Amino acid sequence: MQVLKPNEGKPITIYDIAREAEVSPATVSRVLTGNSNVRKEKRKKILEIIEKYNFKPNAMARGLSETKSKIIGILVADVRNPFYAELFLACEQAAKLAGYTVMLCNSLNNMEQEEYLLDQLVQQRVDAIIQIGGRVDDLVSNMEYVEKVNQVMNTIPVVVTGKLEGTKCKMVRIDSMKAMELLMEYLISLGHRDIAVVGGSDKVLSTYEKLVQYRLSLQKYHIPFDPDLISPEGTYNVESGYRLMNEMLAKGKRPTAVIAINDFAAAGVMHSVLEHGYRIPEDISVVGYDNTYISQILNPSLTTIDYNYQYYGKSLIEAAIDAIEGKGELLKLVTPGLMIRGSSGSRR
């Protein structure tokens, strides 16, 4: 019996294993892929040698041979946003269970970068791409980007958390209307009628939907709509929430409850409210969206919409795998829940 020469930096291959086990590479490959047509003793011997050298088959070779990488590319706007981080992590875990690896890219909300990364993922021959945030959040899809995605979809399926009109992307979306409905029913049940919405832009699909539901809920309870209780165009960060809330208060508006467009904006809103000498929630209730750990860091802790990231991530991965296999539905809605904490209370 021959022995492998001590492995000097070169990873060992299936051939090395085959030689030592006195079988052909094909047989080693069979045990690697779980093919059952290998005699028990041989399988055992091969497995022992694999174990002994801690052999890991080269994923590039395997991928090349099978023309699939077993990698799912995940394109997010910015992992520093805990919403994306949570979702990515959930995807990573779900992917692992399904036998896939995951490759994360950050677009930083820059379309050029987004297109570059798509190309990058194509080059890696990922089996599917999940795009979370960025261009796919737009209420009206950017045509140039649609074209780009269609070109990619020629060879690789794309799943999005928003929508991309003019493409056949599968969608896994949060039911934003439902989320707003939950908040409104909750706040109204606490006696609030002067409810503001702060932060975000109605050019973003989910925000647009939230605003639509906001008005529907007002209507349902016969509360008149006051345009001044909706903040103008904003972004999704702390500063924006802070500034917009300041402006609203400066205008003399004094809602008893504020719905911030996400946890970041809620942080800004809370700063502003506290600075103006109001108490939370005694004078003004503040609620947010996302239930990231920010909600727990804030003081008081934030009542917010919860998405069940585990489930959301799992759904995304499932959709991706369905897309790879050419099956599954086009759209799936994820139902949000309400996480009640200290920042909200009855109207005084």
Next chain:
Amino acid sequence: MQVLKPNEGKPITIYDIAREAEVSPATVSRVLTGNSNVRKEKRKKILEIIEKYNFKPNAMARGLSETKSKIIGILVADVRNPFYAELFLACEQAAKLAGYTVMLCNSLNNMEQEEYLLDQLVQQRVDAIIQIGGRVDDLVSNMEYVEKVNQVMNTIPVVVTGKLEGTKCKMVRIDSMKAMELLMEYLISLGHRDIAVVGGSDKVLSTYEKLVQYRLSLQKYHIPFDPDLISPEGTYNVESGYRLMNEMLAKGKRPTAVIAINDFAAAGVMHSVLEHGYRIPEDISVVGYDNTYISQILNPSLTTIDYNYQYYGKSLIEAAIDAIEGKGELLKLVTPGLMIRGSSGSRR
């Protein structure tokens, strides 16, 4: 001239390009790799066809052929922690500039998972691994893990942000002693003498170093060391900071300044302090480490240690590439800075 059949889901290859350009695949490969020995007109024609079909060479094939993936694996404890997210993002950008792609994995501080992911990265044949947080943060290295890493290092260089005694990992580390020194000099210059350190565990290398420097700084200014001003064993999250600060105050200790072990712990400390009716910074100054956006979310915003993530990430990638090329130094220290915000002030 022949024309490619409309691309029906199968990515086109170098051979398709070659056929249409009426050259050999070798020539196409030459223009792809930037080899200069191709006549101008041919190069131009080939490039046009590549452009026309938006051809991207298969990274697996290329990687297999060159026996290198051009991927750097990045193993972090948990991207949901903005410290890791920031650092990862910086690495991603630096890697891109250097022509590398990056593959992120989360160990979730679970050693089994950590070992699993190392194997995963080996299987992908990444060119180098950067491990940020997790086992490499331990003050005394876990022997089993050291063995695992040594096995990996047989074929793939590993760079760590901590240390791993018994391995030849390159290290790129924050100068934690310097960081603590900055905070102590700053607080002492503001007149503080009763300075507490809350959160973290001295079984973690960086925390250990911080505590060493803490005592050195006290000594320098002839301030007696009070063991009750150092919190016992803690973790690095909000709850821990909250609980430990509560305990310290309950013991009757009343520091005028608190150094929280990171931004999360600082959030907890601030909750506790405010709940006890003290003002920040008038009664108690609170400072933290990491300068993640949490520092800005907190109210008042947090004075904290800043790491210059861009530079840190760049250094990590450089170290990885150096390791791939078998050069560079073993250890590099990154110098931290101080970011002064509203949570700290003069002793009253």
Next chain:
DNA sequence: TTGCTCTGCGAAACCGCTTTCAACTTTATC
């Protein structure tokens, strides 16, 4: 014209795995 160097380019080998195909063994069936 001969001899040499250079440049440009195709044939073919190779990277490390999977899979088809055909041949060879076993085992089951009657």
Next chain:
DNA sequence: GATAAAGTTGAAAGCGGTTTCGCAGAGCAA
């Protein structure tokens, strides 16, 4: 005990690139 069916196995092709090698032709000196 003959024959069919099922189980094992290795040779070889193929995945899509890169690279070596050698050949052909150009350019230049002698």
